Amino acid sequence: MIRLMRTKLTILAALLVFSPYLFSQKDSAPSGPAPMALAVIKIIDEHYLRAQANPLWNLAKEKILAGDYHNPAEAFQGIQTQLAILEDSELNLLNSVEMAATQREALGEKIGIGLPDFAIDRNIDSGEARVVTPVVGSPAMQAGIEPRDVIASINGKGTNDMTHEQIMHALRAGPAHLVIHRGDQRMQVTLQPSAEKLRAVEFFVRPARKEKIGYIRIAQFTPDVAAAVKNAISNLEQSGVAAYVLDLRNNPGGFLNAAREVAGIFATGTLGYKRSPDNKREPVDATGKPLTDKPLAILINGGTASAAEFVASGLQGLHRAILVGTKTYGRGRAQIFFPLGDDYGLQVPSVELLTLTGKGFKDTGIAPGLDVLQSLLPEKDLGSVRDRQFVRAETELEKAKPQQ
Structure with missing residues (x-):
């Protein structure tokens, strides 16, 4: 094993x-x-x-x-x-x-309660666990948990007295009773884990006022996500779409190569940079060959993190996409895994992520070109007329023309 x-x-x-x-x-x-x-x-x-x-x-x-x-x-x-x-x-x-548990979450093998390892960090002031984002369609999202919610306790134990590993064990172990703080609000939820596999990519055609819009939502950058997006593009092209909306809201990130491949489906060039502890800066490029040059809007919000916000920033910096929504989470670091023999390993934040202009975005996030406030919607309403951010993106895309 x-x-x-x-x-x-x-x-x-x-x-x-x-x-x-x-x-x-x-x-x-x-x-x-x-x-x-x-x-x-x-x-x-x-x-x-x-x-x-x-x-x-x-x-x-x-x-x-x-x-x-x-x-x-x-x-x-x-x-x-x-x-x-x-x-x-x-x-x-x-x-x-x-x-092994962290690996399964990164691969999207099952949703669980919808709060995987990379969707949890710490509240700087209180030391309590804080949600980066719940997984789209997960029990956590269905219960109303939002990005930056503070998890004050799990099964009666305060998270400020727990290590990160203890927090993750409690969230993975089975039904989890959480006390959530959101500003002055306090709520309690009990989450039952789901054995369902993560649906990393969803797509459909949205008839707009003038032209058809291809909607693609990426829940997480799993290893096979680029192939799924290519399949989505192929199907949407056959349907005669005139433009695309790429929904990266509540996407906590994923595999770097997968994110680069997805970016490469829409553009070529450097997306940004990564800086190591010795201050060396290396470019991170989109990979592969673009499959479409049609107008593109990317939806982002406070749950868009890590690889997702990096891709959004890169495609905006390349003047390939407009960003619609609200500022991203701002998780601008990446980690290297070092095995310590067979039974232990060390994860170390070793890379700072930078935009095309050379700016870091940890704790500050990436701002959209078009700021559109919206509460979290149930999964069934994403990409619908009830989705204000999508509707605004749709309006902007109808003004645009394909690149020459």
């Missing part, structure tokens, strides 16, 4: 997960207690974006080195405890069970 899991992680490595996970296969480090501690320190020193800026890292490092670990399990617990004081929900030491 572990061997199969590591094989799948290698596949993830080749694809570069980016949402917020950027998995990259590195040489496996020894899994003994002392070697594990030394390996974790070396990796963080060399690859953690905030190793120099976070004053708590030196303190955590000293305590990790001073730990009296008799076996790998003790080392895992001790190191995990020290990393928790850094208060960075994107820096995680995982065991094999947690690695």
Whole structure:
């Protein structure tokens, strides 16, 4: 089982997960207690974006080195405890069970309650868990959970006293009773997990006032999403659409290569940049050959994060698309996965994401060209006349003409 899991992680490595996970296969480090501690320190020193800026890292490092670990399990617990004081929900030491669960969520193998690992971060002020976005159509979205909602407690336990791994275990374990804070509002929901596989891509033809509009919604950038979008384009072209709406609302991100391929279906060129801890900047280009040059609008909102906001920003920067909706979440970092033997692994935020103009967007997000406020809609209303953001995009597209 572990061997199969590591094989799948290698596949993830080749694809570069980016949402917020950027998995990259590195040489496996020894899994003994002392070697594990030394390996974790070396990796963080060399690859953690905030190793120099976070004053708590030196303190955590000293305590990790001073730990009296008799076996790998003790080392895992001790190191995990020290990393928790850094208060960075994107820096995680995982065991094999947690690695497998995170992998399943990245692949979209099942929806669960709709709050996967990369859809949860921390409220900076309170230390409580915060929702990046619920998965579209999931129990969490159906219950009314919204981006930036604070999860105050899970099954009666306050999340400010839980590590990220403990939070994820509680959300994955089965029915979860959540106390949610949204500003001054307080609500309670009980979520039953769904075994349904994520529907990464949905599409249909929307008859507009003048021309047909092709609507494509991407829930998450899973490895096969580009093929699904190509299939959608082929079907929509046969239906005679004159323009496209790409819906990236409440999309928490996904695989980098998949996101680049999707962008490449609509445009060529550099989408933005990634900057490593040593300040080196590398371009990130769209890949493949464009299948359409018809007018394009992209819908974004506060649940559009990571790879999704990067793609939206890139296509806007290339003057290929107009952005309609509200400002994105602002999760402008990606991570590298480092295996530590067979049973443990370390996720480290190692890449800062930049727009075409060289600006980071962590915590600030990407602003739309056309700001249209709208409450979250049930899945059945997305892309309908009840969808104000879609209707505004439709209006703008009817003014546009295909590129020459």
